[in-house]
Amino acid sequence: xxxxxxxxxxxxxxxxxxxxxxxxxxxxxxxxxxxxxxxxxxxxxxxxxxxxxxxxxxxxxxxxxxxxxxxxxxxxxxxxxxxxxxxxxxxxxxxxxxxxxxxxxxxxxxxxxxxxxxxxxxxxxxxxxxxxxxxxxxxxxxxxxxxxxxxxxxxxxxxxxxxxxxxxxxxxxxxxxxxxxxxxxxxxxxxxxxxxxxxxxxxxxxxxxxxxxxxxxxxxxxxxxxxxxxxxxxxxxxxxxxxxxxxxxxxxxxxxxxxxxxxxxxxxxxxxxxxxxxxxxxxxxxxxxxxxxxxxxxxxxxxxxxxxxxxxxx
Numbered sequence: 198x199x200x201x202x203x204x205x206x207x208x209x210x211x212x213x214x215x216x217x218x219x220x221x222x223x224x225x226x227x228x229x230x231x232x233x234x235x236x237x238x239x240x241x242x243x244x245x246x247x248x249x250x251x252x253x254x255x256x257x258x259x260x261x262x263x264x265x266x267x268x269x270x271x272x273x274x275x276x277x278x279x280x281x282x283x284x285x286x287x288x289x290x291x292x293x294x295x296x297x298x299x300x301x302x303x304x305x306x307x308x309x310x311x312x313x314x315x316x317x318x319x320x321x322x323x324x325x326x327x328x329x330x331x332x333x334x335x336x337x338x339x340x341x342x343x344x345x346x347x348x349x350x351x352x353x354x355x356x357x358x359x360x361x362x363x364x365x366x367x368x369x370x371x372x373x374x375x376x377x378x379x380x381x382x383x384x385x386x387x388x389x390x391x392x393x394x395x396x397x398x399x400x401x402x403x404x405x406x407x408x409x410x411x412x413x414x415x416x417x418x419x420x421x422x423x424x425x426x427x428x429x430x431x432x433x434x435x436x437x438x439x440x441x442x443x444x445x446x447x448x449x450x451x452x453x454x455x456x457x458x459x460x461x462x463x464x465x466x467x468x469x470x471x472x473x474x475x476x477x478x479x480x481x482x483x484x485x486x487x488x489x490x491x492x493x494x495x496x497x498x499x500x501x502x503x504x505x506x507x508x509x510x511x
Contacts, residue, residue: 209257209261211266227345232352255295258302259302261302264305266307267307268308268314270311272290272312295323298323299484301442305351305355306333308334309334314328399425399426400423403424417478417508419490422469423496431499434468434499435495436468439464443479444480444481445465484510487510488508490508
């Protein structure tokens with residue numbers, strides 16, 4: 198009976214069929230024995246006719262918890278045009294890795310036999326992050342058993358870390374929701390108990406950019422200014438911003454290490470200053486193509502103001 202440590206985890210094995218298929222098959226056998234056959238995907242059996250295979254593969258990989266990339270001596274082989282097959286945007290392996298990197302799915306390079314991890318100048322720009330992922334070599338001979346056990350432990354650690362990050366995001370979202378709901382309930386209670394008969398005033402906001410356009414690892418400035426209908430600034434208003442990924446920095450003086458793979462916090466809160474302005478700094482690495490953000494501004498005597506922002510990654 199297989200040892201199913203993570204019965205709900207899906208592991209996708211990416212490899213080239215003409216590049217050490219025996220090594221890939223042997224690794225697959227050991228992984229399915231440990232994690233369970235239904236949790237390890239070795240080949241996409243068939244792509245329906247008329248379907249864009251790029252979208253099909255991307256959707257398939259996006260459902261997995263970890264991508265194991267087996268690298269043999271022919272992994273960087275050239276195509277009929279004399280260029281590396283990875284330069285072809287329709288290359289299956291490239292699509293698989295790009296999808297995992299863009300969705301923050303753990304990507305684990307596995308060099309086999311005499312192969313080595315590719316260098317940065319051997320990869321297209323969209324795959325450069327791949328050469329900085331921690332590799333787990335699996336060599337043949339007497340080293341195989343020790344290497345495969347180390348790979349299994351690495352996969353378990355990556356899946357566990359991914360799920361912890363997901364739970365943190367869920368918790369942060371829940372806390373932001375509860376906080377916003379509490380403010381709304383308190384605001385409604387105060388307006389219904391007769392202590393404040395004046396109608397709530399509206400908050401007007403202005404942002405620096407509707408969709409900041411930044412590079413990977415570059416700080417995006419999220420600027421929000423709150424005023425009333427007469428353009429009078431609103432001081433000391435509570436601002437809560439939450440994002441689907443990346444991380445907010447504590448202040449303008451916080452340094453960001455582009456090699457870091459630490460994510461979060463996914464939300465930040467604070468008060469507008471005497472100019473009615475609240476500023477936050479946000480970065481991501483690795484990045485998807487864009488991130489959505491939501492914000493709430495609240496102040497006694499004013500209706501809560503909510504909105505959305507987007508950050509594009511170039």
